[in-house]
Structure formats: structure tokens, C-alpha cells
Amino acid sequence: MLFNxxxxxxxFFEDKDTLSKIKSLEREPLPITNDxxxxxxxxxxxxxxxxxxxxxxxxxxxxxxxxxxxxxxxxEIELPTELExxxxxxxxxxxxxxxxxxxxxxxxxxxxxxxxxLKFIPLPKTEIITGKVGYW
Numbered sequence: 001m002l003f004n005x006x007x008x009x010x011x012f013f014e015d016k017d018t019l020s021k022i023k024s025l026e027r028e029p030l031p032i033t034n035d036x037x038x039x040x041x042x043x044x045x046x047x048x049x050x051x052x053x054x055x056x057x058x059x060x061x062x063x064x065x066x067x068x069x070x071x072x073x074x075x076e077i078e079l080p081t082e083l084e085x086x087x088x089x090x091x092x093x094x095x096x097x098x099x100x101x102x103x104x105x106x107x108x109x110x111x112x113x114x115x116x117x118l119k120f121i122p123l124p125k126t127e128i129i130t131g132k133v134g135y136w
Contacts, residue, residue, distance in 0.1 A: 009045050010038040011059060011083070011131035013102065018129045022075065022104060025127060028068035030105035034112060036136070039077055039102050042088045051086050054133045059083055063102075063127040065120030071110040074103040076120035083133075091116070 013019060014037075022037060023029075039061070042049050065076035077100045079087055089098045099120065103112040 006045060006050070006135045008040045008043045008136050009049070009051060009055075009086075010040045010134065010136060011061060012134050012136075013037040013061075013129060013131045015130060018131070021127065021129055022063070022102065025063065025066065025075070025123070026068075026073060026104050027066060028070075028073055030068065030070070030073050030107045030110075032106045032108065032110075034103045034105060037102055037104065038136070039079075039100050039131070040089050041083075041086050041133070049088065050135075051133075054083070054086060056132065056134065058130055058132045061129050061131055063123060063129060065122050067118035067120045069118055071107045072103060072112070072115040072118060073105045074101050074115040074118060076101050078126075086133075 013022060059080055062078040063075045064078050079100055087100060091098050098116040101115050103115040
């Protein structure tokens with residue numbers, strides 16, 4: 001596999017039960033559903049950022065917060081300790097780690113990458129979901 005063909009490495013949420021749970025918790029769904037629910041670990045990874053040791057592995061993730069601003073709707077997540085070192089999704093402007101999140105829906109013209117800027121409100125109860133690491 002050529003690494004320069006990889007857009008991002010992420011935790012993908014594809015199991016029907018997981019997708020149903022996420023959608024049921026979305027308080028303000030917007031018109032455009034994000035068709036591939038995921039949390040990006042690294043956007044445009046370099047060859048040494050592909051992490052083959054975790055590809056295809058399933059992990060338990062905690063949904064900790066939710067926000068919607070009319071353009072983006074999504075969840076803040078807490079990564080398990082064993083995935084923290086692989087989360088290297090830095091903001092290109094501030095060079096700080098982005099808030100780990102899942103974009104669930106968007107309005108016309110919105111960009112999923114802007115979900116990182118939402119002011120997430122803690123969920124009344126932490127919700128547990130599972131996802132599998134892979135490439136897009």
C-alpha cells in the first residue's frame with residue numbers, strides 16, 4: 001500500500017448498533033449526515049505515521065460531550081489510554097492537538113473539519129461505543 005494514497009488514519013464506527021447509538025444521542029441532527037462516522041487520528045499521515053500495529057483492531061471509545069452550532073453537529077470522545085499515543089491530529093494553524101471528535105451531521109456548505117471548534121457540552125452520562133482503526 002502506498003502511504004501517499006492515504007487521506008487519513010482513523011477509528012471508524014460502522015457497526016449497526018454503534019451507529020444507532022450515536023444517532024440516537026444526536027440532539028440537533030443537521031440535514032447532511034456524515035456518511036462515514038470516524039475520529040481522525042492523523043490527517044495526511046507520513047509513512048512513519050501509519051501504525052500498522054493497530055490497523056483492524058477494535059477499541060472501546062467513550063462519548064463524553066455533544067455540540068451543534070447549526071453548521072456542524074458532533075461528539076467529543078475520550079480515547080482509551082492505549083490509543084492516546086497514536087492521536088497526532090494537530091491543528092495546522094495552532095499546532096495544538098485537536099479535540100478528539102466525531103462529526104455526525106452538517107449543514108449545506110459546512111466542513112467536517114470545523115467540528116473541532118465546537119464548544120462541547122458534557123453528556124449527562126458517558127456512553128460507550130466501539131470502533132475499528134483503519135485507513136481512508
